[in-house]
Amino acid sequence: MKIFGANVFTDAVMRERLPKNVYKSLKKTIDEGLPLDPSVAEVVASAMKDWAIERGATHFTHWFQPMTGFTAEKHDSFISPTADGKVIMEFSGKELIKGEPDASSFPSGGIRATFEARGYTAWDCTSPAFLKEDAGGVTLCIPTAFCSYTGEALDKKTPLLRSMEALSKQALRILRLFGNTTATRVIATVGPEQEYFLIDKKFYEQRKDLMLAGRTLFGAMPPKGQELEDHYFGSIKERIAAFMKEVNTELWKLGVSAKTQHNEVAPAQYEIAPIFNTTNIATDHNQLVMDTLKKVANRHGLVCLLHEKPFAGVNGSGKHNNWSMATNDGQNLLEPGTTPHENAQFLTFLCAVIKAVDDYADLLRVSCANPGNDHRLGANEAPPAIISVFLGEQLTDIFEQLGNGGPKSSKQGGQLTVGVTTLPPLPKDSTDRNRTSPFAFTGNKFEFRMVPSSLSIAGPNLVLNTIVAEVLSQMADRLEKAADFNGELQAILKEIATKHKRIVFNGNNYSEEWVEEAAKRGLPNIKSTVDAIPALITEKAVALFGKHGVLNETELHSRYEILLEQYCKQINIEAQTMIFMAKRQILPAAAKYTALLANSINAVKSAAAGADVxxxxETLEEVSAVLASFKKKLADLEKVTAEAKGLEGDVYEQGVFYRDVVFKAMGDLRADGDKLETMVDSALWPIPTYAEMLFMI
Incomplete structure (x- = not known):
């Protein structure tokens, strides 16, 4: 396909345009993590500029991922004035390597004060530059890391890159012990599935809650939701198919291997999934996917909603993070093979992941924490807030054998006969799948299903990389000192199988029985974002991330502050938006309806004495009672929202208040608002309904 990667400064483009010695030097930096030679950057910058200009680019930008969770960019043109009043197109190695955006206007959690503005963006040469085409023209985008003047990471990319190096270092120690002397790097790979909603733009523009908060704050359930299960994998409507076609074209040009697309469970909900890639590139690509979904939707008169729960009562959206490890020479370390019980290397890495998930479940939970995800986790539509590992029948059996002295056999899948003579027998997998598990082994990878749809995947993956690196480090420390490698390895695997079997669960994670069982096993059940965030600043977390050079104590505390501030700000925006809609839209509509009812009663009485009204x-009394309750609950919400603003001195205390008091008051107000929607004349109701938004597309 000629368009694939057409807008990417790919390896093929570099090989064609760079001198051989420069290309080889850059490849060593990319593939082996060697320091970048500044003289190489100068040559690369010139070639990159020429390539971009040939394709219509006039500007370049350092494209980075600050702690907002979105991407950021400041555009500079290639033009440079000359003495004769003209301009030439220039781009230097210095401009490629380093930029200086204002660091004080991004979330920093106290690392940067308002008067301390300097920050740096640094070229991430391991992620290819690309061209962004839009109404503003063509811009050369250079993926970068973002740090403060004093060196702390202010973004999501920097600690992710550090975690990838940490995982590679520790995994190589294990591989060397197994006799692998050829691999020089171990790469964390990811394939994130992205769920999203699409609604007609005209409805979006009439909903202040969707515009300001990303989710509907009022809205009664329509007569039909998802109960017929007819949307999932259903025939894709032409309007949506046209949108998806353009999304694919735009992503393919950017080198994003968008492969799978389909209708999701909820009405107006969809999914797109790419092929696996290196974690930092997959992270960049997922940001491009979210950006492209929004831009292309707008061109089609649609709006893409990435919020985890834009519509109450129907399934929300997540982002399944398919994670694995591979050597730079192509060996998947989580590939079990046909006889996994005999594959000691696979079992070593498998057990390392299981132990890591059990030891650091709290950090995995906080990596997926945001206000939107609080609506999903544990709501029988997404994994519960309790983290467990699904292994399936075959691997669970082997794991149990490890704990009982060593595995001797592997359960096999065999053949599945469908029962129709014209259909061939199907090779049957060795185990079923479990869509309720938050962390499931799915053949040669783990699917981390808790990740929120709107979140950058950098956070969950930097935690995964780091915790697995830590367990591999512990294992390598013991094995490198062992006189009997095989004996010590068997002892380690048996120890893990015995101590960490509590984290393995293959049943229904949605059931109340599992909640009770998990409590007996001692597994944490962290139900809200506010409860999850303190895990970042525990002694355990500081020691872990510090040991592997991923995040220092200052950086961890900054993220603690940022996440709590973002939670408080988001709930405050939602509360203020509810107050606005209640006062300016719902109250007037309901009052107008009651006035019409009252006038109708008087008119009928005047026209026909003794008429039955x-x-x-009765209708007037019912609506008036709900309206009075709605008005009281509106006053309550205004009061507690004002109180929350007064707690700004202690961000954790404020977060708890927003969760326990403000959020509850919002729910109380919504209950009456949604009831009014079912009672007031539809011609008077001021905002689009769920039935319109979810089905009129």
Whole structure:
């Protein structure tokens, strides 16, 4: 396909345009993590500029991922004035390597004060530069890391890259012990599935809650939701198919291997999934996917909603993070083979992941924490807030054998006969799948299913990389000192199988029985974002991330502050938006309806003495009672929201108040608002309904 990667400064483009010695030097930096030669950057910058200009680019930008969770960019043109009043197109190695955006205007958690503005962006040469095409023209985008003047990471990319190096270092120690002397790097690979909603733009523009908060704060359930299960994998409507076609074209040009697309479970909900890639590139690509979904939707008169729960009562959106490890020469370290019980190397890495998930479940939970995900986790539509590992029948059996002295056999899948003579027998997998598990082994990778749809995948993956690196480090420390490698390895695997079997669960994670069982096993059940965030600043977390050079104590505390501030700000925006909609839209509509009812009653009485107006009177009384309750609950929400603003001195205390008091008051107000929607004349109701938004597309 000619368009694939057409807008990417790919390896093939570099090989064609760079001198051989420069290309080889850059490849060593990319593939082996060697320091970048500044003279190489100068040559690369010139070639990159020429390539971009040939394709219509006039500007370049350092494209980075600050702690907002979105991407950021500041555009500079290639033009440079000359003495004769003209301009030439220039781009230097210095401009490629380093940029200086204002660091004080991004979330820093106290690392940067308002008057301390300097920050740096640094070229991430391991992620290819690309061209962004839009109404503003063509821009050369250079993926970068973002740090403060004093060197702390202010972004999501920097600690992710550090975690990838940590995982590679520790995994190589294990591989060397197994006799692998050829691999020079171990790469964390990811394939993130992205869920999203699409609604007609005209409805979006009439909903202040969607515009300001990303989710509907009022909205009664329509007569039909998802109960017929007819949307999932259903025939894709032409309007949506046209949108998806353009999304694919735009992503393919950017080198994003968008492969799978389909209708999801909820009405108006969809999914797109790429092929696996290196974690930092997959992270960049997922940001491009979210950006492209929004831009292309707008061109089609649609709006893409990435919020985890834009519509109450129907399934929300997540982002399944398919994670694995591979050597730079192509060996998947989580590939079990046909006889996994005999594959000691696979079992070593498998057990390392299981132990890491059990030891650091709290950090995995906080990596997926945001206000939107609080609506999903544990709501029988997404994994519960309790983290467990699904291994399936075959690997669970082997894991149990490890704990009982050593594995001797592997359960096999065999053949599945469908029962129709014209259909061939199907090779049957060795185990079923479990869509309720938050962390499931799915053949040669783990699927981390808790990740929120709107979140950057950098956070969950830097935690995964780091915790697995730590367990591999512990294992390598013992094995490198062992006189009997095989004996010590068997002892380690048996120890893990015995101590960490509590984290393995293959049943229904949605059941109340599992909640009770998990409590007996001592597994944490962290139900909210506010409860999860303190895990970042425990002694255990500081020691872990510090040991592997991923995040220092200052950086961890900054993220603690940022996440709590973002939670408080988001709930405050939602509360203020509810107050606005209640006062300016719902109250006037309901009051107008009651006035019409009252006038109707009086008119009927005047026109026909003794006429039965009991139905109108009863309706008026019902609506008036709900309206009075709605008005009282609106006053309550205004009061507690004002109180929350007064707690700004202690961000954790404020977060708890927003969760326990403000959020509850919002729910109380919504209950009456949604009831009014079912009672007020639809011609008077001021905002689009769920039925319109979810089905009129």
């Amino acid at each position: 009991s139905a109108q009177v």
